[in-house]
Amino acid sequence: MVLPASTVVHASPADIELVHVSKRYGDSLAVDAIDLRIPGGAYCCLLGPSGCGKTSTLRMIAGHEWVSEGDVLIGGRNVTREQPAGRGTAMVFQSYALFPHLSALDNVAFSLKMRGVAKEARRKRAGELLELVAMSAYAQRRPAQLSGGQQQRVALARALLNEPRCLLLDEPLSAVDPFLRVQMRTELKRWQKELGITFVHVTHSQEEAMALADLVVVMSDGHIEQSGTPFDVFNRPRTEFVARFLGSHNVLGANGTLFTVRADRLRIAPQGVAPGTSAGEGGLSRIGGLACTVREAEYQGTHLRITLDPLDGSPALVSLMSDADYDPQRLGPDARVTVWWDEQSAHPLAA
Structure with a gap:
C-alpha cells in the first residue's frame, strides 16, 4: 500500500537518546541507569517480561512519567522536563483510550477541535488519516461498534494527526486475535517505512519484536540486557537471560x-x-x-x-x-x- 500524497506525515524522524536514565516509584527502582540511542527512522522494540521496566521507559520518552535521574534527548534536544505536547512524540496506548461517545472521525479530529480548528477543516484532515489506515468506511462508527484491530487503527490515525517525529506504541497488539496480529504487524512495519518516522514499540512477544524491529532492546529488572538487530540478538545472545527469554535456545x-x-x-x-x-x-x-x-x-x-x-x-x-x-x-x-x-x-x- 503506497500512502496517498495528501496523507503522508511530513515530519522528519528524530533520534532518541537516554542518558543514564532511572525511574523510581517510592523505594522501588523500575529502571536503573540505562543508556540507549535509537537512530532516527528506526523501528525499535523494547522487549522483556512484565515488570522489566520497558513501559516505564516508553512513558519517560513520552513525558507521561518524570525521569528520576538522567536525561531524555529527542532530535538532539533535551526534553527531560518538557511536557508531552512539546516533545514531538505521539503515543498509542494499550487500551487505545478512544472516547466512547465520539465517532471514529471525531476521535481522530478531537485535538484539532480543542485547538479551535474549523469543523470542516479538522474533519477533512481526520478523514485523510482514516484513509491512511483503511478505516474510511467506518468513520461514523463509535468505538463499541469496532473490533480491537479497527480501534487500534483509529488510535494510530489520531496519533499521527500532529505529525510526530516519534511514534510510541505500548503493547499495541496485545488485545488483537492471533490471525489479525500477524496482519497488523505487517501493516505497522509498512506504515513505519513509508512514513519514515521513529517507532518505539513495547512488547513482551519475542515473535513480534523479531518480525518488526530494526533494533531490539531486551530488558530485565530495569536493565538493558542486550540491544542490536533481531539477527544479532537471536543468534548471538549475550547473557543466559536473553537466550532463555528469546526461546529456541x-x-x-x-x-x-x-x-x-x-x-x-x-x-x-x-x-x-x-x-x-x-x-x-x-x-x-x-x-x-x-x-x-x-x-x-x-x-x-x-x-x-x-x-x-x-x-x-x-x-x-x-x-x-x-x-x-x-x-x-x-x-x-x-x-x-x-x-x-x-x-x-x-x-x-x-x-
Whole structure:
C-alpha cells in the first residue's frame, strides 16, 4: 500500500537518546541507569517480561512519567522536563483510550477541535488519516461498534494527526486475535517505512519484536540486557537471560563456561547410531554426545519440537526436527537417544 500524497506525515524522524536514565516509584527502582540511542527512522522494540521496566521507559520518552535521574534527548534536544505536547512524540496506548461517545472521525479530529480548528477543516484532515489506515468506511462508527484491530487503527490515525517525529506504541497488539496480529504487524512495519518516522514499540512477544524491529532492546529488572538487530540478538545472545527469554535456545555448560545451541541446530540420533550418520546430517563435528531420554515430541506442522531429558540430570534440552526426518518408533517418547551439535553452533555467553 503506497500512502496517498495528501496523507503522508511530513515530519522528519528524530533520534532518541537516554542518558543514564532511572525511574523510581517510592523505594522501588523500575529502571536503573540505562543508556540507549535509537537512530532516527528506526523501528525499535523494547522487549522483556512484565515488570522489566520497558513501559516505564516508553512513558519517560513520552513525558507521561518524570525521569528520576538522567536525561531524555529527542532530535538532539533535551526534553527531560518538557511536557508531552512539546516533545514531538505521539503515543498509542494499550487500551487505545478512544472516547466512547465520539465517532471514529471525531476521535481522530478531537485535538484539532480543542485547538479551535474549523469543523470542516479538522474533519477533512481526520478523514485523510482514516484513509491512511483503511478505516474510511467506518468513520461514523463509535468505538463499541469496532473490533480491537479497527480501534487500534483509529488510535494510530489520531496519533499521527500532529505529525510526530516519534511514534510510541505500548503493547499495541496485545488485545488483537492471533490471525489479525500477524496482519497488523505487517501493516505497522509498512506504515513505519513509508512514513519514515521513529517507532518505539513495547512488547513482551519475542515473535513480534523479531518480525518488526530494526533494533531490539531486551530488558530485565530495569536493565538493558542486550540491544542490536533481531539477527544479532537471536543468534548471538549475550547473557543466559536473553537466550532463555528469546526461546529456541539451549543453555549448556562445559568447563565453567556457559554457551547456547539453537534448538534447530541440536541434533539427535537413536542410541547406538553414530552422530553424523542419521537424518542426512553427515559432516557434523561431534561436540557433546549427551545421552538423553525423549520426554515428548510435539507436532507443530512443518516440524516437531522434541523435549529431551539428559541422563546426567542437567536441565532439559529442546531440538527441532523436520517432519520428514522424525521416526516415531526410534525417536518417540521414552526413547534413548544421543544429542550432539557442530562447533559453529555453540555460542558462548557472558559470565
